[in-house]
Amino acid sequence: MIEIRNLTKRFDDLTVWEDVSFTIDDGETIGIIGRSGCGKSVLMKHINALMTPDKGEVLIDGINIYEQDYVSLRKMRQRFGVLFQGSALFDSINTFENVAFPLRYFTRMKEKEIRESVLEALETVGLEEAADKGTSELSGGMRKRVALARAIILKPNYMMYDEPTSGLDPETSDEINRLIIQMSESLHITSVVITHDMHSVLEVADKVAFLDQQRLSWHGTIEDLRRSDHRELMRFVTASEYQVRTPKTAGRDW
Amino acid sequence: MIYALQEVGRYSTLLYQALRSSVEVDTYRRNLLHELVKVGYDSIGIIILTGVFTGAVLTIQTAYQLKVPFIPVSTIGSIVSESILIELAAVISSLVLAGKVGARIATELGTMKVSEQVDALESMGFNSVTYLVVPRVLSGLFMFPVLYVVAAVFGIGGGLVAGMLTGAVPASDFITGAQSFFAPWNVVFGFVKSFVFGFVITSVACYKGYYASGGAEGVGKSTTQATVLGCIYVLLADFMLAALLL
Numbered sequence A: 001m002i003e004i005r006n007l008t009k010r011f012d013d014l015t016v017w018e019d020v021s022f023t024i025d026d027g028e029t030i031g032i033i034g035r036s037g038c039g040k041s042v043l044m045k046h047i048n049a050l051m052t053p054d055k056g057e058v059l060i061d062g063i064n065i066y067e068q069d070y071v072s073l074r075k076m077r078q079r080f081g082v083l084f085q086g087s088a089l090f091d092s093i094n095t096f097e098n099v100a101f102p103l104r105y106f107t108r109m110k111e112k113e114i115r116e117s118v119l120e121a122l123e124t125v126g127l128e129e130a131a132d133k134g135t136s137e138l139s140g141g142m143r144k145r146v147a148l149a150r151a152i153i154l155k156p157n158y159m160m161y162d163e164p165t166s167g168l169d170p171e172t173s174d175e176i177n178r179l180i181i182q183m184s185e186s187l188h189i190t191s192v193v194i195t196h197d198m199h200s201v202l203e204v205a206d207k208v209a210f211l212d213q214q215r216l217s218w219h220g221t222i223e224d225l226r227r228s229d230h231r232e233l234m235r236f237v238t239a240s241e242y243q244v245r246t247p248k249t250a251g252r253d254w
Numbered sequence B: 001m002i003y004a005l006q007e008v009g010r011y012s013t014l015l016y017q018a019l020r021s022s023v024e025v026d027t028y029r030r031n032l033l034h035e036l037v038k039v040g041y042d043s044i045g046i047i048i049l050t051g052v053f054t055g056a057v058l059t060i061q062t063a064y065q066l067k068v069p070f071i072p073v074s075t076i077g078s079i080v081s082e083s084i085l086i087e088l089a090a091v092i093s094s095l096v097l098a099g100k101v102g103a104r105i106a107t108e109l110g111t112m113k114v115s116e117q118v119d120a121l122e123s124m125g126f127n128s129v130t131y132l133v134v135p136r137v138l139s140g141l142f143m144f145p146v147l148y149v150v151a152a153v154f155g156i157g158g159g160l161v162a163g164m165l166t167g168a169v170p171a172s173d174f175i176t177g178a179q180s181f182f183a184p185w186n187v188v189f190g191f192v193k194s195f196v197f198g199f200v201i202t203s204v205a206c207y208k209g210y211y212a213s214g215g216a217e218g219v220g221k222s223t224t225q226a227t228v229l230g231c232i233y234v235l236l237a238d239f240m241l242a243a244l245l246l
Helices: A040-047 A070-077 A095-106 A111-124 A140-152 A170-186 A198-204 A222-227 A231-244 B002-021 B025-039 B041-065 B074-114 B117-124 B128-166 B171-180 B184-210 B215-245
Strands: A002-011 A014-024 A029-034 A055-060 A080-083 A158-162 A190-194 A207-212 A215-221
Touching: A002 A040, A014 A040, A014 A055, A014 A207, A029 A040, A029 A198, A040 A158, A040 A190, A070 B117, A080 A140, A080 B117, A095 A111, A095 A140, A095 B117, A111 A140, A140 A170, A158 A170, A170 A190, A170 A198, A190 A198, A198 A231, A207 A222, A207 A231, A215 A222, A215 A231, B002 B128, B002 B184, B025 B041, B025 B074, B025 B128, B041 B074, B041 B128, B074 B117, B074 B128, B074 B171, B074 B184, B074 B215, B117 B128, B128 B171, B128 B184, B184 B215
Parallel strands: A014 A215, A029 A190, A029 A207, A080 A158, A158 A190
Antiparallel strands: A002 A014, A002 A055, A207 A215
């Protein structure tokens, strides 16, 4: 379980958000939504302590991640898989080595076992034929899927997805969404999905947290969202709907 | 002033982290071998070229300036070889390497930083300083002295050949001159210099790359700063070492 308590972040005089609190239960998928620049990715980076807050705490299974020494923190981070917005694949090595990378350093697996695990992970994301390709030969969607294979290779308890469908065509976005659901269901992973794509949120998330005006403006289940009359949230949802559907159908069937 | 102090503080912190984590050899062993090849083997061509031409030009210019009957031509050999051993092999090769090695390191780390590859490493549980900074600085410490030897050998060789080809100084006189004033301490001093320059160039480049921000423009800025500061610090270190050790 991930508990976020009274988190506040400032960059010099700029308050990104303050007093953000919510809980993510085991096996649950939460979609964190909000306008560009509202600090969604910054919040994600606080969950595995890639960034530290000015105030507040994040508890992972009851342990405050900010109170760990660096060695313990690195061990805790190995329980997280992260899919970065730009995929963050290592350019100097090929697809296979990118996925094998954590195995080579954090396990004592033999070469044959590494090969089997990598090919299995690549098969999960539908890219086993791309194992020998260089990362520059991959499309945006393929890069995201390779990054996803790398993120799940150590079988994490938690997955964090930063804008997993941004810059992708609708078909590839749906493919990524299906993979997120598959990861969550088959591996029982607790997931955090950072996005402003409402279509994606409605498809993958159990809960939604809406960041607006430097605070957690709303949070609840998808059912709560459907019934909500929160003005800013509705404005955001409707605007997102217009982006993915024609104006005629927007807002009708979600 | 405050900005300069902040920079010094962050640079010192990075070096401290690198020093502390340098015991985690398993994390950077593979990267170290890779970096030794990139810094050392991949730079041999440019270092040979720099050495040969430095020695050749120095010989021709020294011969031009020493056209005096009562100074033996073997003096050219001693001036050229001592200048190369004590100063030019280390300094000129380091200035070239500040451009080649320093720029590469700053660009690599800067690109990794702005494309979240450094965050990806940290999020996997790696110490990114151990993985990225330690092998690059160590490769500078190991390979710059080796490249100094290459530059010195080819510099003196280039001077000898240029002297022969232009008729400025016969090979036998050049060798006699080089041997007669040879002092082993000058070679030690050259080694110490190249060791220090290797540290300065790679650590400054790592620092500038590791703290790069602001996309492609930020990486370009970091690379330029790494190269320019690398050159400036090499010259400053050269002066300080000369003042302290000679």
